[in-house]
Amino acid sequence: MPEDDPVTQQNSTPARNSGVTDAALADRAAGGDRDAFGQLVTRYAPQARRVARAILGDPTDADDAAQDAFLSALVKLEQYDPTRPFGPWLMRIVANAATDRRRRRKVRQAEPLEPRHPSGGELPDAGAERRELGEALRAALALLPERRRAAVVLYDVEGYSHAEIAKILGVPEGTARSDVFHARRALRATLTAWKEQP
C-alpha cells in the first residue's frame, strides 16, 4: 500500500475529528452507544455515498443503499475484527447493499449524459465548468461495467489499495487491478477530451 494512502492513515491512527479510533467507536456502537455509531456514520458518510453512487448512478438510490449499509453494518458490528481497518469492512457492506439494490429493484440508471462542452464564445464561470465536468465524468462512469466503476472510485477517490478493493468487491487482486486500470483509462480519456475543448 502506498505510504500516502489515506485509508491507512485513517485506520492506523486515531481517527480525525474526535481522536477516537474507528475500532473504539465500533466497539461502543456494538454495545448500543448511539453517539458512537453517529460518529462512524459522520466519518464514512461521504465515502459510502460516493461508492454507492458510483455503483448505482442515481443519487437517491445511492443514499438509500448507503443508509441500508450503515444499518446493516450496525447489526453486523459483532463480526467486525477490530484489528483490521474499518473502512474496507464497511465499504464491502456498502458495495453489497448497492449491488443488491440494483439487482432487486432493477434500479433506474442515471441517464447516460452526453459530455457537454462549452460552446460559442462565452467563457462559463468556474461553477458551471465544474458541473459540466462532473456530468461528463458521471456519463463516462455510467458506461463502465459496475465493478469497474466501484473499483476506480475505491482506488482513486477513496484511496484503497488493490488488495483491499479485491476484498471489498470479492474478486482476485489481479481482477481489481485490471478493473482500476481500464476504468481509469476510460475516465482519463473523458477528462482529457473535456480539457482540450476550446
Next chain:
Amino acid sequence: MMRDNESSPFSHERDAELSTALSAALDAGDHTAFTARVLAGLESARAPSWDTELSRWARVGVAAALVVVIAGYLMSQSARPAAAEPPTVEEAIVAPPVADAFIVAAFLNR
C-alpha cells in the same frame, strides 16, 4: 495521451487530477442531513416491524393453545364417570333381560 501512472495496471500511483474531479462529480453534499437520516432510520429499525411482532405473538399463541388443549383433555378425563362394570354371573341370572319381561307380559295379556 497516456500518463505514466496509467501505462501499467501494476502501478500504485494515484491520479490526483482524476481523483479530485471524480470526487467532486460523485459527492452528494449535505452529509449532515444524511447522517441525521441514518440515525432516524436507526430508531425505526429498533422498533419491531408488524410481521416480527406478529410472529412473536404467534409463537406465544401456539404455546398457549397447546396448554389449553392439554389441560382440557386432562380435565375431561378426570370428570368422565367410571365405565359401568359388567354384571356378575349372579346378577345376570336373577335379573332377566328387559326383552324377556316384555314377552311374558304379552303372553299374559292374550
